[in-house]
Amino acid sequence: MMEQKIKQSVFRFGNLYAKDRHLWRLIFFIVGWMIFMAITRFDKFYTLLNFQTMAAQFPEFGLMSLGVMLCMITGGIDLSVVGTANLTSILMAYLLISRTNSAGAIPGHLIPLVFLFALCIGAVLGIFNGLLISKMHIPPILATLGSGELFTGICMAMTNGNAVSKFSRRYAQTINNRVFDLIPVQLIFFIIMALIIWFFLSRTVFGTKLYMLGTSATAAKFSGLKIDTLLIKTYMISGICAAFGGMIMLANYNSARADYGTVYTLQCVLIVVLGGVSPTGGKGKISGVVLAIILLRMLETGLNRFPAISSYYISLIWGSVLILVMVLNYFTENNKSRRRHPR
Amino acid sequence: MKRRSFRICCRRRSVVETKTLFQKIKHRNESYIFVVLLALCLLIEIRSGQFFSPNNLVDIASALIVPGLFAIGAFLVIVSGGIDVSFPALASLSVYATTKFLLNIDYQGGVWLPILIALAIGALLGAFNGLFIGYFKLPALIVTLGSSSVFKGIMQGALNSKQLTVIPPGMRQWGTSALFIARNPVSGLTSRMPFAFLAFLAVLVLVHVMLRYTMFGRGIYAIGGSEVSAHRAGFNVIRTKFIMYVMVGMIASLAGVIRVCMMQQAHPTNMLGMEMNIIAGVVLGGTAIVGGRGTLLGCMLGTLLIVIVENSLILLGVPTSWKSVFTGALIIIGTGVSAYQVALANSPRRTKTKIWKAA
Numbered sequence: 001m002m003e004q005k006i007k008q009s010v011f012r013f014g015n016l017y018a019k020d021r022h023l024w025r026l027i028f029f030i031v032g033w034m035i036f037m038a039i040t041r042f043d044k045f046y047t048l049l050n051f052q053t054m055a056a057q058f059p060e061f062g063l064m065s066l067g068v069m070l071c072m073i074t075g076g077i078d079l080s081v082v083g084t085a086n087l088t089s090i091l092m093a094y095l096l097i098s099r100t101n102s103a104g105a106i107p108g109h110l111i112p113l114v115f116l117f118a119l120c121i122g123a124v125l126g127i128f129n130g131l132l133i134s135k136m137h138i139p140p141i142l143a144t145l146g147s148g149e150l151f152t153g154i155c156m157a158m159t160n161g162n163a164v165s166k167f168s169r170r171y172a173q174t175i176n177n178r179v180f181d182l183i184p185v186q187l188i189f190f191i192i193m194a195l196i197i198w199f200f201l202s203r204t205v206f207g208t209k210l211y212m213l214g215t216s217a218t219a220a221k222f223s224g225l226k227i228d229t230l231l232i233k234t235y236m237i238s239g240i241c242a243a244f245g246g247m248i249m250l251a252n253y254n255s256a257r258a259d260y261g262t263v264y265t266l267q268c269v270l271i272v273v274l275g276g277v278s279p280t281g282g283k284g285k286i287s288g289v290v291l292a293i294i295l296l297r298m299l300e301t302g303l304n305r306f307p308a309i310s311s312y313y314i315s316l317i318w319g320s321v322l323i324l325v326m327v328l329n330y331f332t333e334n335n336k337s338r339r340r341h342p343r
Numbered sequence: 344m345k346r347r348s349f350r351i352c353c354r355r356r357s358v359v360e361t362k363t364l365f366q367k368i369k370h371r372n373e374s375y376i377f378v379v380l381l382a383l384c385l386l387i388e389i390r391s392g393q394f395f396s397p398n399n400l401v402d403i404a405s406a407l408i409v410p411g412l413f414a415i416g417a418f419l420v421i422v423s424g425g426i427d428v429s430f431p432a433l434a435s436l437s438v439y440a441t442t443k444f445l446l447n448i449d450y451q452g453g454v455w456l457p458i459l460i461a462l463a464i465g466a467l468l469g470a471f472n473g474l475f476i477g478y479f480k481l482p483a484l485i486v487t488l489g490s491s492s493v494f495k496g497i498m499q500g501a502l503n504s505k506q507l508t509v510i511p512p513g514m515r516q517w518g519t520s521a522l523f524i525a526r527n528p529v530s531g532l533t534s535r536m537p538f539a540f541l542a543f544l545a546v547l548v549l550v551h552v553m554l555r556y557t558m559f560g561r562g563i564y565a566i567g568g569s570e571v572s573a574h575r576a577g578f579n580v581i582r583t584k585f586i587m588y589v590m591v592g593m594i595a596s597l598a599g600v601i602r603v604c605m606m607q608q609a610h611p612t613n614m615l616g617m618e619m620n621i622i623a624g625v626v627l628g629g630t631a632i633v634g635g636r637g638t639l640l641g642c643m644l645g646t647l648l649i650v651i652v653e654n655s656l657i658l659l660g661v662p663t664s665w666k667s668v669f670t671g672a673l674i675i676i677g678t679g680v681s682a683y684q685v686a687l688a689n690s691p692r693r694t695k696t697k698i699w700k701a702a
Binding site for chain 1: 426428475479480481482484485486488489490491492493494495496497499500501503616619620622623626632633662664665666667668669670671672673674675678679682683686
């Protein structure tokens with residue numbers, strides 16, 4: 001008994017560290033990488049412009065990851081985020097084209113309006129997912145896989161695989177702006193959305209219910225939770241996040257296409273898992289996911305500073321980091337009882 | 344294990360002797376998918392008159408080889424309660440490494456050496472998956488996501504992969520030689536049935552025998568049903584999983600070799616992205632995504648359905664840009680129907696039927 005206690009106290013060399021090991025491990029990774037970059041490529045990495053570029057790049061898949069995170073907390077998954085994002089951005093691109101006048105300008109009030117429309121479309125697509133999962137009892141991974149394929153298919157059928165552009169540049173310029181010449185607009189969108197979701201998860205009953213549903217669907221059902229409504233709401237929020245990401249993609253590329261961002265599907269899942277969300281549900285924090293997003297962006301940007309190293313190595317590093325973090329978790333949490341493959 | 348389930352089977356059969364053959368068929372998921380498949384084929388035949396032409400059938404059969412092999416691997420993993428998204432990356436890496444190595448040593452021999460090397464690499468990469476999933480007990484989705492990323496990184500970064508337009512002569516010859524040649528009497532178009540189809544059939548039969556008649560195969564089902572129960576029943580869960588992932592790696596690599604031989608060139612990335620449609624095909628065939636249930640027959644029918652939708656829509660006069668719409672709708676409707684069936688079977692009033700079905 002005593003021996004065990006000593007073992008444990010050696011094991012947990014800081015209360016803070018022990019409280020959320022996973023989070024700290026991510027921070028260590030980030031700090032380690034930043035130190036490495038400081039030693040090797042200080043003048044090329046630590047510039048304001050570099051950080052601004054990074055902050056403008058990550059929100060497009062960062063927003064999608066936030067949606068995937070919510071779904072994964074309920075024990076599901078959302079593989080349709082990219083399809084949702086592309087469908088939304090293509091529809092909105094068509095809307096922008098129809099409103100662009102001959103001088104190549106659009107009315108100023110249109111941009112918020114377009115965003116509003118986009119979020120509505122995202123919500124509808126998300127509700128579609130939610131209905132498939134809750135009412136038709138399709139396993140989430142398949143329902144969202146199918147609907148993602150369906151959305152991408154609709155995009156393909158609408159555009160024939162061509163890019164939709166030729167709308168006013170003003171849209172892209174507005175989104176690519178920097179507030180006070182310092183903070184990219186995309187980052188602000190991301191922060192707002194992250195704060196909203198943080199609020200939902202930790203300060204409302206909705207969040208508690210999500211965790212409960214993810215921990216045990218049966219227990220949640222017998223506690224009288226309306227699971228169907230809960231699931232529909234979750235996937236709706238995920239759809240909104242994805243649509244938001246799609247709108248930022250539309251601005252970053254200044255065009256929309258059916259096959260933009262196809263790598264983001266698995267990348268989002270990777271980020272969310274790396275962020276400490278359990279794929280079986282019920283566990284995970286938004287702080288972890290945000291850290292994982294930042295870590296991945298920094299790894300990729302940092303690696304680009306080494307021209308000798310092929311940028312393809314980034315996927316090798318991502319995969320290794322993911323597996324490494326999971327193995328570390330396995331060794332540190334081995335003494336706890338672990339439940340796998342819940343039905 | 345096998346004997347016990349057999350006994351249960353006999354007992355149930357005597358209880359439900361009154362059930363007619365029709366009712367039995369009605370409760371099988373495979374029969375639904377078969378009806379859908381038949382309806383689709385007839386529809387295409389009526390619209391185009393070209394579906395049942397010999398060359399089209401041979402085309403579909405040869406288009407089925409690679410997805411079919413992948414599906415067998417994905418089926419094994421899903422039955423065991425996991426999920427594998429790494430097999431296209433695994434196959435690409437092993438076949439690309441093999442081809443590049445053989446080109447470097449200017450290999451002139453037959454196809455056996457390439458297949459053996461690819462199988463060995465596939466087994467190694469599969470063991471990588473199996474190590475983390477079996478011994479470290481990590482969730483299969485995460486490990487295979489990570490490993491597919493790692494494999495891609497090794498292939499594109501370390502091997503500096505580019506498209507290889509020339510492949511060793513042995514592989515080229517194997518890919519072009521035909522079992523028989525089908526000719527369309529109307530249009531005069533011909534299609535070759537590649538030798539690889541035999542390899543596909545062999546793997547299919549072997550896996551079927553393994554799943555049905557060996558303790559190892561029954562163990563895969565048992566683990567998928569309930570890992571804890573399987574362990575209590577005396578199955579070595581870790582070893583079974585490990586060996587299974589090694590096998591899946593080998594099957595995927597074989598599919599990779601066949602694809603390269605048939606395409607006559609090694610393209611590093613054109614297999615990537617197949618994983619989701621393959622998994623969808625497997626589940627369409629009635630394999631439970633949570634594991635423990637499913638038949639190889641259903642898995643093949645589901646894959647065939649996906650292959651036909653992907654290849655034959657053009658015969659229906661549907662533009663190819665609509666392909667994804669149909670695939671997506673098919674996945675949703677197909678899985679929706681089978682999910683609805685499961686929900687019905689699990690409702691309390693139908694418990695009897697469920698037991699009967701389980702037997």
